[in-house]
Amino acid sequence: MSALAKPSVKPARNQFSSGPCAKRPGWTLDALKNALVGRSHRAKPAKARIKQVLDKTRAILGVPADYKIAIVPASDTGAVEMMLWHCLGARPVDMLAWExxxxxxxxxxxxxxxxxxARVLKADYGKLPNLKEVNFDNDVVFTWNGTTSGVRVPNGDWIPADRKGLTICDATSAVFAMEMPWDKxxxxxxxxxxxxxxEAQHGMLIISPRTIERLESYTPPWPMPKIFRLTKGGKFDPAPFEGDTINTVSMLCVEDAVDGLNWAEGVGGLxxxxxxxEANLKVIADxxxxxxxxxxxxxxxxxxxxxxIxxxxxxxxxxxxxxxxxxxxASLLEAEGVAVDIGAYRDAPAGLRIWGGATVDTADLEKLMPWLTWAYGEAKP
Ligand SMILES: Cc1ncc(COP(=O)(O)O)c(C=O)c1O
Structure with missing residues (x-):
């Protein structure tokens, strides 16, 4: 069979990485020109900018008024681990893993x-564990969207509102793209x-009133590093949730986070x-x-x-x-300047992984599809 002709049109932006993901459409370094670089992050204007991140996040995500939001160290991993270290051990835990x-x-x-x-409920790549088996008398740790398998929980219907344990949800590739049922x-x-x-390296943490109760009623038996610490003398410390971060943040990254949130408001919020x-997923599903x-x-x-995806x-x-x-x-498409970073994650089954989050324009995915056909024609045995 003769090779397929190369498509004539390329995506305007070829960034389809699953993290760091494409900047918002139209982003340039100019978006950061008002960053409070060279200022203390504790200075009044800097703290106001940090507060903007917290307030805009709450408004866009529809976070309930009695939930607290903080910027914490060490990205999503830092946010998850500080809560595992703080909360677990008070009751048994169900750990859900599918990637x-x-x-x-x-x-x-x-x-x-x-x-x-600890009870581990595991499933292979491509599947979810049986969510009916989860015991919500226990604490439950799970990932809303498995970034390396492209498998998400379809909704929160499997989580009872009147549970005894805490639900600890790593939602790093889900928030701002999927509905989060806050009561669950x-x-x-x-x-x-x-x-x-x-930009990377800052974690976001959103916690419910029941989590605060746990922080105040339970002291884990292990040491708690300063960058994990959310209590003072056994009491919940509200400071990080009011913009007084645990340690120094990058005001450049904070500026960029505000820029992203402003863009999110401009495209109609959540x-x-x-x-x-969803439109991006549909292009690929079709x-x-x-x-x-x-x-x-x-x-x-x-x-x-x-x-x-x-x-x-x-x-x-x-x-x-x-x-x-x-x-x-993946390497042919990169060489053509059509798509970068679309190989499957290193631990996942072989294949392609294409980011469809909101910063990717649907028109670019539409342009990418014929290139997949071309590249497969070139690469197949
Ligand atoms: C589901 C999930 N959890 C955790 C992480 C780690 O995130 P970070 O590098 O922000 O700590 C990632 C990164 O891609 C992820 O997709």
Whole structure:
């Protein structure tokens, strides 16, 4: 068979990485020109800027008034780990894992904190564990969207509102792209570099009143590093949730976070962001429906992520051959300047991973699809 002709049109922006993700459309360094660089982050104007991040986040995500929001150290990992270290051990815990990041939290709990009362509910890449088996008398740790498998929980219906345990949800590739049912979530974490295309290294932490009760009623038996500490003398410390961060933040990154939130307001807030992301998923779903050589790693349509869209190449031969074809496709597309960073995550099954979060323009994904066909034609055995 002769090789397919190269498509004539390329995406205007070729960034489809799953983190750091594409900046918002139209972003230039100019967006940071008012950054309070060279100022103390405790100075009045700097603190006001930090507060802007917290207030705009609350408004856009519809976070309930009695939930607290803070910027914390060490990105999403820092936010998750500070809460595992603070809250776990008070009651048994159910750990849900269906890809690499969820498995990382299992390692924290089983191997580092060494909790005896930890039950692990695991599923292979492409699947979810049986959510009906979760015991909500226990604390429950899970990832809303598995970034490395492209499998998300379809909604929060499986979580009872009147649970006894806390739900600890790593939502880093879900917030601003998926509806978060706040009454079902006690702890939600994420980082800036995902759906709004911000800069890395700052974590976001959102906690419920029940979480604050836990922080005040339970003191874990292990030491608590300063960068994890949310209590003072056994009492909840509200300071980080009012803009007095635990340690120094980057005012450049804060400025960029405000820029991302302003853009989010401009595209219609959460509804607009979700619509952009779902439209991106639809472009890929329509393409997959028409081409039998490419498939979703997520087995069930309702669990397909609209952000980290993971695809396999079922006709390309053995798992090893599929991996080779996927790698070749990714490098051909990069060489053509059509798409960068679209290889599957290193621990995930071979394939492609294309980000569909709100900062990616749907028109660019539409332009990318014929290039996938071309690259597969070039790379297949
Ligand atoms: C689901 C999930 N959890 C945790 C992380 C780690 O995030 P960070 O690098 O912000 O600490 C990532 C990064 O991609 C992720 O996708």
């Amino acid at each position: 690499s990041f969820g498995e990382g939290w299992v390692t924290d709990v089983v191997k580092q904190l060494k909790l005896k009362d 979530l006690d702890i939600v974490t994420y980082s800036w570099q995902k759906v709004l295309g911000g 509804k607009g962001l979700i619509a952009r992301s 393409f997959v429906a028409k081409n039998d050589w490419i498939a979703f790693l997520a087995e069930k349509p309702e669990t397909r992520s609209c952000t980290s 993971c695809l396999t190449l079922p006709k390309a031969g053995s798992a090893e051959q599929q991996g080779e074809v996927a790698k070749k496709m």
